[in-house]
Amino acid sequence: MNEINTDNIKSQMRKGVLEYCILSILNNNDAYASSLISELKDAKMIVVEGTLYPLLTRQKNQGLLSYRWEESQQGPPRKYYAITDKGRELLAEMDSAWIEIVETIALIRNNKK
Amino acid sequence: MKKVVTVGIGGRSFVIDEDAYQKLNLYLTRFKEKTGMGVQSGDVMEDLEQRIAELFTEALGTRYQVVNITMVNNIISQLGMPDGGQMEDDFGVKNEPFYNMAVKKLYRNPDDKVIGGVCSGMALYLNIDVVLVRVLFFVAIFMGSVGFWGYIILWIIAPMAYTAAQKCEMRGLPVTAENLRKFSTYR
Numbered sequence: 001m002n003e004i005n006t007d008n009i010k011s012q013m014r015k016g017v018l019e020y021c022i023l024s025i026l027n028n029n030d031a032y033a034s035s036l037i038s039e040l041k042d043a044k045m046i047v048v049e050g051t052l053y054p055l056l057t058r059q060k061n062q063g064l065l066s067y068r069w070e071e072s073q074q075g076p077p078r079k080y081y082a083i084t085d086k087g088r089e090l091l092a093e094m095d096s097a098w099i100e101i102v103e104t105i106a107l108i109r110n111n112k113k
Numbered sequence: 114m115k116k117v118v119t120v121g122i123g124g125r126s127f128v129i130d131e132d133a134y135q136k137l138n139l140y141l142t143r144f145k146e147k148t149g150m151g152v153q154s155g156d157v158m159e160d161l162e163q164r165i166a167e168l169f170t171e172a173l174g175t176r177y178q179v180v181n182i183t184m185v186n187n188i189i190s191q192l193g194m195p196d197g198g199q200m201e202d203d204f205g206v207k208n209e210p211f212y213n214m215a216v217k218k219l220y221r222n223p224d225d226k227v228i229g230g231v232c233s234g235m236a237l238y239l240n241i242d243v244v245l246v247r248v249l250f251f252v253a254i255f256m257g258s259v260g261f262w263g264y265i266i267l268w269i270i271a272p273m274a275y276t277a278a279q280k281c282e283m284r285g286l287p288v289t290a291e292n293l294r295k296f297s298t299y300r
Contacts (some may be wrong), residue, residue, distance in 0.1 A: 011197060033160050034167055048193020049164065054148045057156040074170075076124035079163065 014045055019055060020098065021045055023091045026065065026083040033079065056081060064090055117179055123159075123166030127173075129180040137165075137185050138290050140200055147195045157195075164192070217285035220274035229268040237283055 018040075025031060025039055033056065040046045059065045064087035069077040083091070118134045120127055129137070144161065148154045165188060172184045193199055219238045221230035232250055236243035253260025274283045280296040281288045 015197070033164055037164075046197075048197055048199070049191060050144065050161070050193040050195050051197045053157045053160045053164075054150065054154075054195045056160060057150070057153070060156065061153070076166075079160065 011047075015051075017098075018045060018051070019059065020091075020094045022052075022055060022059065023064065023083060023087055023094065026081055027088065027091055030080050030082040032070075032081065036081070059087070063087075122169065123163035125166045125170065127166070127169055127180050128178060129185075130182060133180055133182040133185040135291075136182060136189070140185075140189050142290060143200055144192075144194060149195075161192070216282055218279075218282045219271050220279055220283040221268070221271045222283060223273055223275065224280075229264075230273065231264055231267045231271060234271055234274070234283060235267070237285075 021040060021043070022036065025036060031039070033052070036056075037046070037049050037052060040052065041049075046052060056065065060067065060081075063084060065081050066084050067079050067081045070080050072078045116131045117128050118131055120129055120134065141158070141161075145154050145158060148157050150157065168188050168191070169180055169184065172187070173180065189200055217238060220234050222233040222237060223230055225233040225243065227247065232246040233243045236246045239246075250260060250264055253263065272279070274280045277293045277296040278288050281292045286292045
């Protein structure tokens with residue numbers, strides 16, 4: 001029971017920052033879904049890929065991302081996602097929020113007597 | 114030997130075993146429901162199908178030509194559900210409360226009607242020959258106004274079975290993808 005709870009908390013934490021991660025990755029490079037997935041998987045941010053697709057669509061609908069179709073050597077064209085200006089604005093806010101959180105946590109942790 | 118189905122996924126065509134096809138179909142339906150986005154799930158499903166096509170191409174390599182159930186199962190566990198969980202695997206084993214529940218409702222049948230489709234709807238509902246119902250109604254109309262008004266009232270009360278789902282319900286069949294396809298007008 002205890003173990004399940006820790007797993008749950010961990011996955012909740014990851015979920016919370018997943019949108020932040022997507023924006024950060026796309027801020028570096030445009031990417032198509034599969035390369036995003038492999039990057040997030042390498043970083044152990046997602047376990048199953050299914051979580052990503054609804055997020056991408058939501059962020060796209062919110063105007064944070066845009067996409068374009070690009071020819072590929074193998075198979076049909078691929079959908080490349082890119083970050084928009086609105087997305088960059090949000091990312092900047094998230095960046096500062098993230099730093100704040102990290103600092104707060106560090107402060108709390110170092111405050112033990 | 115197995116029967117195969119040809120499907121288009123993410124802009125590519127695949128030959129897929131029938132059991133694998135059904136599993137994949139169920140998975141996609143589940144996934145779509147779980148997104149909770151309704152009509153907006155189109156983009157999500159497009160991305161998902163693209164990914165599935167990619168994974169199939171990888172899995173097939175040069176050795177296989179037909180997508181089998183093992184490949185589908187692997188892909189489903191790799192992709193999972195939108196909430197991060199796994200698909201509940203009750204494929205054809207447990208009776209699913211939602212999918213296998215066959216409800217029978219009285220509809221008017223638009224595919225076989227003389228006047229309003231009331232008789233043929235009733236025949237399907239009661240599981241009897243439509244001719245018998247028509248004869249009974251015809252006689253009843255001549256015996257007095259009860260038959261006439263009975264027909265009119267049923268005509269008003271019973272809805273026409275327009276959609277494929279309604280047509281399944283009219284026949285008392287479970288509303289599954291398979292059955293829906295049978296009555297779908299988009300062929």
